[in-house]
Amino acid sequence: MSMNPILEVEALTLSSRANPKLVHNVSFSIGKGETLGLVGESGSGKSLTLRAILGLLPQGIEQTGGQIKSSLSSAMVFQDPRGSLDPLCPVVKQLAEVISYRQGLSRKASHQAALELLEVLGLPLSLRQKDRYPSQLSGGQCQRVVIALALACKPGILLCDEPTTALDVTVQEQIIETISALQQELGFAMVFVTHNLAVASAMCSRLCVMRQGQIVEQGDTLSLLQAPQDAYTQMLINSVLPVPVLEGGEQR
Amino acid sequence: MLAILVLLAILIPVISPYDPSAQDLRAFLQPPSADHWLGTDQLGRDLFTRLIYAARTDLSIMVLAEIIPFCTGIFLGMLAGYYGKWMDNIISLVTDTFIAFPFYLIVIIVAFASGAGQRGIFITFMLVGWIVFARVTRGVTVSLRQQEWVASAQTLGLSGIRIMFRHILPNVLPQAVVVLMTDMVGLLVAIVTLGYLGIGIAPPTPDWGTMISDGQSFITTAWWLSAMPGLAVVYTGIALSLVGDGLADLWRRR
């Protein structure tokens, strides 16, 4: 589909002993700066596919077929922001450590770089004076730190596993805006896993609908949602509960 | 393993031709042989027979002395965990105080105060035995109490006692039984230790502890007198622990 794919997944099959087809024959590719959405319900294999790309499959699950070709490094943002941070390490220090490790900077320089990165992500400037522990930040702020951690690796591909599911709607909106803005600026490609079709449609240019480990339909986001070919896709769309449009015109 | 021991203890009068207290001074301190499987002691009593009769005393005391603390411990633990507040404060205060004392110190003091023998062991365990169960049960109950199904039972208007026994108890029991098994090992060792120190089971009733201490004087010439009861304690301990582990696995799978 893309002319120069930076990530190609070909006929990926993941198996555990109990289930040889956790993920079966999944193929897709992403070009530079593109965002692909993997949507589906729980147990559809979307998160596993993501973990396979990252190379971090849970114990007992193995890749038994297909290949993953990627020309750039990837980093991941998980669903639970608090669980992804070390609760005993202040956030700026955590981020600085990753920066100094990945980019080989001195302690001072990496601390400076960490602060700049956190500022880009819209975290309060007070972190400049006083570092804080994850428990002292809100869920949305923690997720921003997690995104900063992922970006500190200068990834070519950002893998997002339900990054907004645990957050309140208003915070979700901000995080989505932040990720989109950063993508524009830094030009990384994204694989975005979510069960929320509306979020997927806001983020992704193309969608893969997954069910029971297989892709049932994939295509351009708008045409896929407006004219789904597969009955399962249609069912998913029908399950989205509509919220009426506010009167008085919206900006969005 | 445990089954073999219990079975032996029950069947011993049938299996063994000897009386555990019958002395046969002609055949004293004999090494293990076909007649006397584990040899005889200084008074010519058959060691194997005595060993198994001792298992009878020690195991039955162990079980009896464990039942009541087990029940009271679970009950008090559930009360503390379920109702919290002042109930929890009082019960936790008591358990913490007891835990601060070394276990054997209490056992020895009580054993001396009430005189040697089974009564001392029972009294001690009524006093201290429930602590472990109360603490474990309290912990489990506190975490179960946060579960939504407990809240839903409350909104259904069920009484506190009913929720405790019908809903919380079955969820607490597995952990408590596993603790029971390990605790029994501790109790067994305590009984044997007291016997060894001479403030436990009074002779001539056979008991592993007294057997070990009696055999001590002949350790160089007749090593089996002390070694066999010692091994019996180890065997029972391992058996009980294995049963505990097995039960834990069984419950986890459900």
Next chain:
Amino acid sequence: MSHGLHIKDLTVRYDGVTALDRIQLNIEEHTTLGLVGESGSGKSTLARVVAGLIVPDEGIISLGDEPLTRKRSRAQRKKIQMIFQNPDASLNPRLSIRQLLSEALLFHGIVRRSELEQRCLELLARVQIDGSALDRYPHEFSGGQRQRIAIARALSVEPELLIADEPTSALDVSVQLSVLELFSSLKQELNLTMLFISHDMGVIHAISDTVAVMRHGQLVEINSKDRFFARPDTAYGYQLLSAVPKMPAGTYSRRDTP
């Protein structure tokens, strides 16, 4: 105003933090109030206070003409039932479905023993679960099925008010839809009054007659559903609604009207 649920000046404090701040709320008989708010806004606390699981520091809750006492009687508890968020934790894992359903029926003497089986089957049928479920255990069911069983159990004592605290948040979207449909049909058949809590505006829109918005322990807006979703009175209500991610235009064109 004699029927329905009335809440007056309800206040709850935890260690100096005010979780609920002088809440005033009425739910008319046979209507559903949708309670929205972000995490930490106090909506779950409110639900638990109404259900009698938390004793309020101040304020009066009354159901119909009867003010609910601090320590509720069995009869009072029976009238208010609650469905919880987490389907994994809402049923005691060690009891069979039969035991779960019959427990309250027998305890309150609602049916005789001879009618018990029949009644349990009726309850299961009401939530569209097959009767063969009776002798199985909660872990044998999916999240959506467990939530249905929890509903059947709550209905067993014939409540007047049903509180649902995010009952569909942990479920997949397609399952969520069917559970919501179940709530709607039960509400109609049984004339229930409902307090339905969700952070999902789509869910609230689908189920409510009236919408109440909570923030920082206070009730900031109460409005009819149509008015709230078209022209919310408060800026916060507007902010909440506009933050909801929307599906692209034209997506619903093929949607069958529910």
